[in-house]
Amino acid sequence: MNESPTFFIIAGTVILILMSFSVILFVVFYQRKQLTIEIEQQKELQELENKMQRKLLENSLDVQELERRRIAKDLHDEVGAILSAAKMGFNELSKKIKGVQEYESSVSNTKSLIDESISLVRSISKDLVPRTLEGFGLISAIDEFISKIHKATHIQFEFNNKGLNENERFKPNVELALFRVLQELTNNTIKHAEANEIKIELAYADDSLIFNFIDNGKGFDFEQKMNDPKLGLGLRNIQSRLTVIDADLKIISNPVSGTQTKIIIKNPK
Amino acid sequence: MVDNIVSLALRYPVMSLATMMPLFLILMIRIKRIPLENDLKFVYWFCLFFFISDIPLWITTGLKINNQTYFYIRELINHLLIIGFYYFIIGLKRTKKIIVATEIILSILGLSSFLFFTEIPNQLTTIYKAVIIVLIFVHFNYIIKNLKIKQISDYPYFWISSGILIFSSGSILIFLFFTFTFELKPLFKIYSQFLDVLVILMFIFMGIGFLKAKKYYLNE
Incomplete structure (x- = not known):
């Protein structure tokens, strides 16, 4: 009579201990799985949020461009006509x-x-809407823009385009964003950098458009500018415009060699 | 008496180790300066109680005094303390209320059985252990559902609960069939040593829990 319960107790205890270990392992794996699912869901949510934010940014930039167009048209058609x-x-x-x-x-x-x-x-009116950009493309627009700035400021420009035709065209939003970024960067150089030379490079390789803007002025602390809410509005505009077209931005700046801004846009055509 | 205790300790090293385990744990906490955040304090005090309350068992055994009553009361308090521990770590109001009610019922049941029955109702410990196992399941479920813990292996209470689960599930049948395990001389030693192994395992898991606590509270 004693043997039977002893076997039962031992076997039962072993089973219970094994079950305990199984439960512990199950909890570890299940929790890990749940966590992975949650992380993935959070990632998806974040991606969705980023997409939405980009769409909002895109819309706000579109509205900005439309407003510029309206003002340019009003100036040209109304004020211009009155003045004529x-x-x-x-x-x-x-x-x-x-x-x-x-x-x-x-x-x-x-x-x-x-x-x-x-x-x-x-x-x-012409500044507000880059007609050359729309009609003849980025390279012509850059050419026209730098000659105009050179006349006004006497800053020396060097513009090289590698692997691109004079009439090479890209997506309209890419062309416009890059042109606005060029305007912003030039504006920053004139206002803050005290530079006398600007080098612009535009290259197309491996389905990517590479834009380089180098000045020989006094550099700045990129992080500090971006973190200061009062400063860096221009830089933030650049970032916003580039976010919309999925471009990578890299700014290297130091007081000795000036500032280099590199932008890479994938699939610009 | 001291000679008896020493010879007993030498004859049953596993039992001696089981008694010393909570002390080792306390020393480790002190030496490693593990932060006793929140409910870890409770576990710390439990370890201290477990160690101190084990000393009279050694003394009475050394003096060859029947200590079955003391053993029962100690077991009762230990289990009530473990149940109480879940009151703090399960953050669900309803469960907390149930735990309080269970504690009251089990205390009354434990004391009344002890007072009104001539034999010590060791089988009652099974109920305590079953309650603890249920609470551990509730705790595990709480951990999974809340997902506040990123790495479960870094969560100290997971290790503590795991230790208690192994201890409780491993000893539940031994207490349920008390008459076949503890009351039969040849088997008593085996089961008693097996229980000591479970105690050692429980404190090893608790130790891991305390070691993880430092990292866990630093990251939190």
């Missing part, structure tokens, strides 16, 4: 008072002011 009409009217008036010496200098001054205003309106 004013110029015509003034020409008529100046014909009538021709020969009256006391008005001659005022007439000439006013005429040149009206001409200046007309050309300024045209220039602002």
Whole structure:
């Protein structure tokens, strides 16, 4: 009678201990599995959130571009037309008072002011909407942009494009983003870097567009600029624009050799 | 008396080790300066109680005094303490209430059985162990469902619960068939030593838990 319960106790105890170990192992593996699932879900959620944020950013940039276009059109069509009409009217008036010496200098001054205003309106309108970019592509737009800046600031530009035709075209959003980034970088160089040389390189290799912007001015601390909410607005704009087109941005800056900005855009066509 | 205790310790080294295990654990906690955060304090005090309350068992055995009553009361308190431990680590209000009720019922049951029956109701310990096993399952379920713990192997209470689970499940049948295990002389020694092995295992798991605690609370 005693043997039977002894066997039962020993066998039962062994089974129970084995079951305990199984439960412990099960908890470890199950928890790990659950955690992996949760991490994956969180990742998916994060990706979705990033996508949404990018879409929002894209929309806000689109709205910005549309607003620029509207302002440019209004300036060109409305203000430009009014100024042209004013110029015509003034020409008529100046014909009538021709020969009256006391008005001659005022007439000439006013005429040149009206001409200046007309050309300024045209220039602002052109700056707001890069027509060359839309019509002839990135390389022509960069060429036009740097010659204009060179005239205004006397900064020396060197522009090299490797493996690209003059009329090479990319996705419209890529072209626009890169052109706006170039404008922002040039603006930063003029305003803060005190540089006298800017080197721009554009290359296309392995389905990637590589854009390099190097100046010889005084550099800056990238991290500090990005973390300061009052500073780095331009840099943040650059980042936003590049996020939308899935581009990689790398900025190397130091006081001796200036700043180098490298942008890589995959599948730009 | 001392000679008797020493010869007993030498004759049963596993039993001596089982008695010393909580002391080793306490020393390790002190030497390694393991932070006794939150409910780990409770486990620490449990270890201390386990060690101190084991000393009278050695003395009475050395003096050849029947210590079955003391053993029963000690077992009762140990199990109630373990049940109480789950009151702190399971963060569910309903479960906490159930634990309090269970503690009260088991205390009344344990004391009344002891007072009103002529024989010591060792089989009652089985109920305590069953309750503990259920609570461990609730705790494991709580860990899995809450998922606050990133690496379960770094969670000290998981190791502590695992140790208690092995101890309780390994000894539940021995106490259920008390008349066949402890009351039969030749088998008593085997079962008693087996229980000591389970105690050692439990404290090893607790030790791992305490070692993990340092890393866990540093990362938290």
